[in-house]
Amino acid sequence: MRTPLIAGNWKMNGSHALVEAFGRAFADAALPDSLEVVMLPPFPYLEAARGALANVSVRLGAQTLNPSHAGAHTGEVSGGMLKEFGVDYVLVGHSERRELYRETDDDVYDRLLAALNAGLHPILCVGETLEARDAGHTNDVVLRQIGHALAPLEPEQRARVTIAYEPVWAIGTGRTATPEQAQEVMAAIREYQAGFDPGLAQAMRLLYGGSMNAANAAELLAQPDIDGGLVGGASLKVDDFLAICHSAR
Ligand SMILES: O=C[C@H](O)COP(=O)(O)O
Numbered sequence: 001m002r003t004p005l006i007a008g009n010w011k012m013n014g015s016h017a018l019v020e021a022f023g024r025a026f027a028d029a030a031l032p033d034s035l036e037v038v039m040l041p042p043f044p045y046l047e048a049a050r051g052a053l054a055n056v057s058v059r060l061g062a063q064t065l066n067p068s069h070a071g072a073h074t075g076e077v078s079g080g081m082l083k084e085f086g087v088d089y090v091l092v093g094h095s096e097r098r099e100l101y102r103e104t105d106d107d108v109y110d111r112l113l114a115a116l117n118a119g120l121h122p123i124l125c126v127g128e129t130l131e132a133r134d135a136g137h138t139n140d141v142v143l144r145q146i147g148h149a150l151a152p153l154e155p156e157q158r159a160r161v162t163i164a165y166e167p168v169w170a171i172g173t174g175r176t177a178t179p180e181q182a183q184e185v186m187a188a189i190r191e192y193q194a195g196f197d198p199g200l201a202q203a204m205r206l207l208y209g210g211s212m213n214a215a216n217a218a219e220l221l222a223q224p225d226i227d228g229g230l231v232g233g234a235s236l237k238v239d240d241f242l243a244i245c246h247s248a249r
Contacts, residue, residue, distance in 0.1 A: 023052025170210025
């Protein structure tokens with residue numbers, strides 16, 4: 001049985017007021033123990049989020065990390081720093097990092113390894129562009145991204161990775177993958193993993209991301225291979241995000 005996970009990726013959005021609003025809302029929300037919730041605000045709000053979430057069972061996540069342990073990398077943050085601060089989860093390979101900051105599959109692997117070495121739980125993001133989907137290459141793209149990142153890892157390391165399938169064409173567009181489209185890719189991911197390790201394939205959590213909202217979450221989360229969501233825009237709205245969390249019960 002996999003514990004559902006709902007992660008709110010604020011991207012470069014938010015404020016101290018929003019952190020506080022979420023802190024109050026989570027304190028009143030009575031989230032079920034059977035659900036894991038992660039909040040991923042921008043770095044400057046992590047401190048406030050740690051305080052606001054101190055008495056609720058919501059974990060902290062970061063949106064990226066530098067692959068190096070330390071050194072002359074102006075503006076960057078290492079996995080060790082995140083871990084020391086109290087962060088549990090970190091995104092790697094988000095399509096915005098791949099597109100806007102030119103992170104390659106090799107870069108994604110380096111960050112994944114750095115996160116694991118720091119004792120963090122990485123959420124590996126994968127997904128196809130609209131062009132790739134229209135050309136019938138969805139599974140090729142997604143499985144290539146996953147294979148590149150996971151194949152060199154030890155089994156114990158692989159077991160600490162969560163995968164988020166985010167079709168690029170569905171991110172921030174309001175155009176959600178249908179539950180059937182999402183399930184089809186999730187099932188392919190799990191089947192691919194089963195080729196290496198059937199036990200791990202069953203245990204590994206797979207999240208869907210891409211315009212998930214309060215209205216469509218329940219149907220997506222009802223799919224057998226969707227274990228949670230990586231939520232962008234709707235994670236900035238307290239009521240919507242809580243509604244998504246409750247959909248995952
Ligand atoms: O990390 C979250 C995803 O990119 C989804 O973003 P979105 O819910 O705004 O489409």
